Amino acid sequence: MSSIPRRECHDGGVNDFGAALREWRGRRRLSQLELALRAGTTQRHVSFMENGRSTPGRGMVVRVAESLQLPLRERNALLLAAGYAPSYPETRLDDPAVKPVLDGLRRLLDGHRPYPAVVVDRFGDLVAANDALDLLTEGVAPELLEPPVNVLRMALHPRGMAPRIVNFDDWARHVLERPRQANARAPHERHEAMLAELAGYLPGPLAPAPDHLGFAVPLRLRTPLGELRLITAITTFATAVDVTISELRLETFLPADQATAEALAGPQ
Numbered sequence: 001m002s003s004i005p006r007r008e009c010h011d012g013g014v015n016d017f018g019a020a021l022r023e024w025r026g027r028r029r030l031s032q033l034e035l036a037l038r039a040g041t042t043q044r045h046v047s048f049m050e051n052g053r054s055t056p057g058r059g060m061v062v063r064v065a066e067s068l069q070l071p072l073r074e075r076n077a078l079l080l081a082a083g084y085a086p087s088y089p090e091t092r093l094d095d096p097a098v099k100p101v102l103d104g105l106r107r108l109l110d111g112h113r114p115y116p117a118v119v120v121d122r123f124g125d126l127v128a129a130n131d132a133l134d135l136l137t138e139g140v141a142p143e144l145l146e147p148p149v150n151v152l153r154m155a156l157h158p159r160g161m162a163p164r165i166v167n168f169d170d171w172a173r174h175v176l177e178r179p180r181q182a183n184a185r186a187p188h189e190r191h192e193a194m195l196a197e198l199a200g201y202l203p204g205p206l207a208p209a210p211d212h213l214g215f216a217v218p219l220r221l222r223t224p225l226g227e228l229r230l231i232t233a234i235t236t237f238a239t240a241v242d243v244t245i246s247e248l249r250l251e252t253f254l255p256a257d258q259a260t261a262e263a264l265a266g267p268q
Contacts, residue, residue, distance in 0.1 A: 126147075172201075
């Protein structure tokens, strides 16, 4: 019988795992008992795992990672911390194995026309888009459209879409929430750098307007077709077992009112 490969750590891996488990549990604001109930174990076992007094099996590490709702990349990291090989592959986007998924996404993008739609990675870098995106990028500085295009930067940069966004303060608050939530789910220095960069494009602290509706706001954009009001829908791939695919986001724009729908539909 072949054994499950384990990684050699300077301290055997158990202490690394315990520290990582304790940190993630704290980030998720779960007590040891709450995590134990979710993972189908006991509070005592969770305590022993965090303190390095118990060596978790591979199945337990996976159950704990699922109970903490960790992204696949962080589940791999938790497995490594426990001394196990990662369970979830990470395939490059230019790998032929990913082509069927990307082809399917491009068909979804094309089927969404005449409305804009994009696919982005976990940092907001553009992976694919339909040609209706041209309506959003009209007037954007050429350097912001050089690959890799970051849609968050393009939205708030003063040489990007910002001058044409009527409700810039509300929309900026909505855009900033994206890297904030991503960093809360899986902290990364690039999320933090993006937050700092985006905040630098704002004239000052964002003060909510009297009719502010929170983050659920339409994008109001000046275009040659007139002012468009667009709402967004974001689709994630919850059943993906590949790290790269699981981190993709399909973002579609839809008309928020009849005037916008008619403007985007064009002459009948």
